[in-house]
Amino acid sequence: MAAGNRHDPTRTACSDSGYSLMEFMREYPDDAACLEHLWRTRYSPDGEHAECPKCERERVFKRYATSQGRQSWTCTGCGHHVHPTAGTIFAKSSTSLHLWYFAIYMMTSTRCGVSAKMLEREIGVSYRTAWRMLNLIRNELMRDDGIPLSGDVEADEASVDGKPRKQGPRRQIALGPSRRSEAAKLRVRSRATVFAAVERGGRIKATVLPSRHGPHLQRQLVKWVEPESIIITDDWPAYYGLKRHFIDHSQINHSAGYYVDGNTHTNTVEAFFGHLKPSIRGTYRKVSHRWLQGYLNEFVWRRNARYNPTSMFESLLDAATHERV
Numbered sequence: 001m002a003a004g005n006r007h008d009p010t011r012t013a014c015s016d017s018g019y020s021l022m023e024f025m026r027e028y029p030d031d032a033a034c035l036e037h038l039w040r041t042r043y044s045p046d047g048e049h050a051e052c053p054k055c056e057r058e059r060v061f062k063r064y065a066t067s068q069g070r071q072s073w074t075c076t077g078c079g080h081h082v083h084p085t086a087g088t089i090f091a092k093s094s095t096s097l098h099l100w101y102f103a104i105y106m107m108t109s110t111r112c113g114v115s116a117k118m119l120e121r122e123i124g125v126s127y128r129t130a131w132r133m134l135n136l137i138r139n140e141l142m143r144d145d146g147i148p149l150s151g152d153v154e155a156d157e158a159s160v161d162g163k164p165r166k167q168g169p170r171r172q173i174a175l176g177p178s179r180r181s182e183a184a185k186l187r188v189r190s191r192a193t194v195f196a197a198v199e200r201g202g203r204i205k206a207t208v209l210p211s212r213h214g215p216h217l218q219r220q221l222v223k224w225v226e227p228e229s230i231i232i233t234d235d236w237p238a239y240y241g242l243k244r245h246f247i248d249h250s251q252i253n254h255s256a257g258y259y260v261d262g263n264t265h266t267n268t269v270e271a272f273f274g275h276l277k278p279s280i281r282g283t284y285r286k287v288s289h290r291w292l293q294g295y296l297n298e299f300v301w302r303r304n305a306r307y308n309p310t311s312m313f314e315s316l317l318d319a320a321t322h323e324r325v
């Protein structure tokens with residue numbers, strides 16, 4: 001290894017990292033740096049001039065120290081205050097912006113997810129606060145972009161373990177062997193159906209569906225995928241009839257033990273499930289159906305972000321500077 005400056009560590013070119021912790025610490029050393037970043041990105045590229053909505057023209061803005069430590073810049077022409085956090089997920093949050101930025105950094109530095117318990121320990125907030133932060137990041141910053149998929153698109157569905165309710169299987173098992181078959185049925189019911197579609201060499205989309213029956217799967221594919229595409233699935237009968245909606249549909253006969261036939265396979269989408277399922281088990285243990293979509297958003301976002309020209313951290317932070325929809 002070449003000798004580097006140990007007092008100023010830099011990211012090695014051969015590292016998989018697109019943005020290291022050292023860079024984060026240098027760029028965002030405190031709360032003020034994060035606020036300044038929001039101010040410059042959202043309102044004032046030079047940090048001084050911005051469009052005043054009241055004066056309806058460009059004005060010089062100043063940040064005045066107030067006893068409440070107000071997070072705003074003031075128009076020197078009319079006294080109008082501009083709050084850089086307004087309309088974003090940071091608005092009205094009493095948690096330091098610096099901690100928010102670090103939570104965003106953590107979400108992009110992992111490949112297997114960040115649990116609220118872990119964030120609670122890392123940044124020293126309550127479990128409730130950590131959970132709320134992650135929930136907002138997953139559901140506001142990482143949600144589906146609405147751009148349809150096209151080309152060769154693989155689709156598949158899978159079951160993800162849900163969280164059993166208090167009255168669920170565990171209590172039933174405790175009641176005795178006669179109730180075990182009932183418990184097994186409840187366990188099946190506690191699983192959620194997750195459906196995903198992926199462009200070969202491109203983006204992926206995933207959602208929770210009420211069932212794996214034809215109408216649900218096909219309706220979702222029509223919503224996600226351009227009609228001029230070729231769909232590739234396994235031989236599950238729910239996919240029969242897809243040729244009506246797309247230019248072609250090929251199926252690989254998994255039930256007969258065939259997994260690849262030339263270009264016909266569902267290995268790409270299965271690889272996504274092969275990463276999603278153990279990650280959920282390892283990081284979150286079990287996820288309730290109510291919040292499962294947020295976790296899907298997270299894994300989908302990270303997988304798609306690899307095609308972004310900027311680092312994952314910069315992409316997610318960029319999403320955070322936009323107004324909430």
Ligand SMILES: [Zn+2]
Nearest residue numbers: 052055075078
């Ligand atoms: Zn003004």
